[in-house]
Each structure stands twice: as structure tokens, then as C-alpha cells.
Amino acid sequence: MTLSSGGDGEAADVRKRGRKRKVKLPAAFLEAARAEFAEKGYAATRMQDVASRLGIVRSTLYRYFADKEDLFRAVVVETIAPNVVALRLFSITHSPSIAELLRALVDPMARMASELPLGGVLKTVIGEAGNFPELARIWHDQLMAPTIELLAEAISQGQ
Secondary structure (H helix, E strand, C coil), X not given: CEEEECXXXXXXXXXXXXXXXXXXXXXHHHHHHHHHHHHHHHHHCCHHHHHHHHCCCHHHHHHHCCCHHHHHHHHHHHHCCHHHXXXXXXXXHHCCXXXXXXXXXXXXXXXXXXXXXXXXXXXXXXXXXXXXXXXXXXXXXXXXXXXXXXXXXXXXXXX
16 A cells, blocks of 8 residues: 555545545544654654554554654654645735745744744754655655745845
């Protein structure tokens, strides 16, 4: 069984026995995983730890996530990356100046950093990127690259 994120924060494609179906990802799974990754780091977090935090059996997690990397990717994609999509939509619909775009970027990021254990996840990515380069790649591809691209477009347009 493999998971492919739906990217909309609501659902993901789960492949089971060759068939693909849409399932709603329980937000509690992502909350528990985010907390475990933030507290223990990627290497020390086990799927059993996340399941225990939720009060479920580990096999329930494996219905949604093929492995710990899939779970980490879902944490990034489903909880952090949607903010990049919102920023992109803002830039398309409002044609903001670079100052407005930066405010639109910084305000939600500051709110996320204060309301979510985002700092712990970022620390996990940075601290463990040498041992787990895929973590850094997920973070870069889902969050940093689209944000940098958006800022570069705004700068090139002379806004």
C-alpha cells in the first residue's frame, strides 16, 4: 500500500491491492506525527510512537502511510505547503507589490511558527538532512522552491 498526497489538506490517494481510492486523512494523525517529529527528530520517531500517541494500533497508520517517510511527507504537504498555495493565489488575484507579497508571506509564516510546532519540524529537517537527504528534498520541493519562485517572479516584474 502506498500513499500519494492529495495536496488539498483533505484527502490522499491510497493504493491498496492495485486499486487506488481517495481517503480522508485524519487530522489527528498529522498532529500526532508533527508533535513526535518535533520532539524526537525523524530518526528517533517510530510509527509505533505516533500510534501510541493516538491510542491506536500501528497497523492503522500503515493503512494510510507506507512508511515513516510517507508520514513525514504528509505532515509537510498537508499542514505547511497549503500556505504556499494560498500565497500563490494571493499573488495572482491581487497583483501585489513586493512589499505586500513579503507581508503576505511573513505574516502567515510567523503565525504558523507560533501556533504550530513548525520550528521543531524545521529543526528536524535541518538537523537530519545529512542522514536523511529525502527530508530536506521534501521540505525544499513542497515549501521552499515554490516560495522562492514566487518571490523571484515578483522581483523580476519590478513590483
